[in-house]
Amino acid sequence: MANERLRAVMAAGGWTHADLAGVVEVDPKSVERWVNLGRTPRRGTALRAAETLGEDVHALWPQLRQARSARAVSAELVALYAQRADLPVSAFVNLLAQARRQIDVLVYGAVFLHEAYPRLNDLLRERAADGCAIRIAVGDADNANVQQRGQEERFGHGIESRCRLALMHYRPLASEPGVEIRTHGTTLYNSLYRADDEVLVNAHVWGVNAYAVPVWHLRSDGSAGMFGTYADSFEAVWKSARPVEG
Structure with missing residues (x-):
């Protein structure tokens, strides 16, 4: 399932997959998977991406909040x-x-x-x-x-x-x-x-x-x-x- 929130935020800011990938230092295919397949990046990467886009990380990837509360394991x-x-x-x-x-x-x-x-x-x-x-x-x-x-x-x-x-x-x-x-x-x-x-x-x-x-x-x-x-x-x-x- 696509991440429509992420797609809309990127479109509003004129961000391409390659642009965002360059800033957060991942492969553009990773960003494509976040948008089109609804994949969730690692927490550190997600934080950098959300900060870059001016969004709350949990608004873009609510799964991160669920995953963190489900287990007491460091995000690092x-x-x-x-x-x-x-x-x-x-x-x-x-x-x-x-x-x-x-x-x-x-x-x-x-x-x-x-x-x-x-x-x-x-x-x-x-x-x-x-x-x-x-x-x-x-x-x-x-x-x-x-x-x-x-x-x-x-x-x-x-x-x-x-x-x-x-x-x-x-x-x-x-x-x-x-x-x-x-x-x-x-x-x-x-x-x-x-x-x-x-x-x-x-x-x-x-x-x-x-x-x-x-x-x-x-x-x-x-x-x-x-x-x-x-x-x-x-x-x-x-x-x-x-x-x-x-």
Whole structure:
């Protein structure tokens, strides 16, 4: 069933599918589906579209009000995975590849990225060359907090080795314009992989390796919500981290 309210508002304002799609950063076919098939966009996208059109979001998509009251789940949650191993590496790569403004990575090692996708450094160079600001924070292998994590995971010196290996992978990028590499010694509660307004959060669970614990995919809806909490967490760690020279 067509969304006649949305169709009328767009017609009154002279908005084409392509015009609205360009502003809210979706494919024009998505807007066509909203209008002609009555599809409901994600809440963050719907909020941007409604603001652009000068309308109340629930007047255009009443389903959003119903969906929100029906379940106590954050509108920022895109997906939840039982463990990191359930995600193909392409999920991380594609997220970073779509970034246009900002990439932030906070990990201890996460060497699985370079091992499964050897072009990762090339991808990051390309993003930086296009004006994307890139910040990578990896664990300081000599820090007591990092070493303690290895003991808790029953991985011994393995985590220290992964931190050193990660630094070897990323160090060549330290001299690239637009790229900053730092090492940190924080007690890390989550690994973060951010691209613009989206982030993959890999939880850390005592005694369990990161590949076997949950990951949630968040997309900012413009509020000071879950996404903002993790963004602030990254900033706090980044301030305490030590720069790596190229």
